[in-house]
Amino acid sequence: MIKNYSLLSAAVLCVMAASCTSAPGNIATETRSYEDSTQYASLKVDIELPVAGKGAQGEIRNSIIGCLDDQLTRITTYENDKVFPSYTGDKNDTDALFGYYTSQAFSILSKAADDDVNERRSYMEENDEISPEQLSQMLEDIPGWEYQYSFKKTDETPSYVVFYSQNYIYMGGAHGGITGAGSLTFDKKDGHMISSFIDSTNTAAMQPLLREGLLQYYNDMNVEMTEDELLESLFIENGIIPLPSWQPYPTEKGLLFTYQQYEIASYAEGMPSFVLPFDKVAPYLTSDAKALLGL
16 A cells, blocks of 8 residues: 655745745645555545635635535545535644545545445356456456545635636546536635626526637637537537536636536537636626626
8 A cells, every 4th residue: 555645834835836825915825635545446635725814714714625525525426415524623723624534535435446346346256157267357457446636726816816626536437537616716805705607597698608619619629510510519408508517717818617527518528618708708797706807
């Protein structure tokens, strides 16, 4: 078993430019990393968390801890039920908090992977149609499980800060998949998260922009198609492209929209993403988003 559990102090992190943000007005952060594996399970967790504090910084930290909890306590399931309890200790103690979630997650992941391998092995060994040679090879080829979780700060301005949450999970199937909470944008005045950038009642009115963005995505992949061909290829109902489940987030050029795997397209087509300029999306923004962006 290989284990690499890194808990770095805030003092050390601040020496590392990529690990601790200390510029005036910025949200100070600290990083934690964990990696462990067994024969059939591998877990890697990398997070960047605002240091404990009051006001906006404390609010953002608590929101991110909530997201961390939501993701890792459901590490082996797509259901709503948690597979282990939430942390109940001092949330300002980053080492204790991070140690709890990673140790619990690794224990659950390892057991789930072992149970899966044992079930596969039993099925193979009970199958009389499999020769000893085939059985030996099949047992050797039983896949393990892998889970990678990353939560990092990706952008910051005087008005807002953006963190990105993404998971990669492989549970012995045909391929792994990317999930997570996506980009989370926080208002630095009070630390609240922008729960919605686009007013959902404007979904129909935004169809031309969504089609334009998706056509640009495919064009960048050297796939040219008409609007009709686009709509026929997408996994949508009644020709209406839904807003992505992940919230878009602000960039220098506009709002970046990203659809998850299988959300509107096949796995092979990746995660369709595109930027819509602020002047084009401004009429469809929520009042909260407009206030944040000064539009």
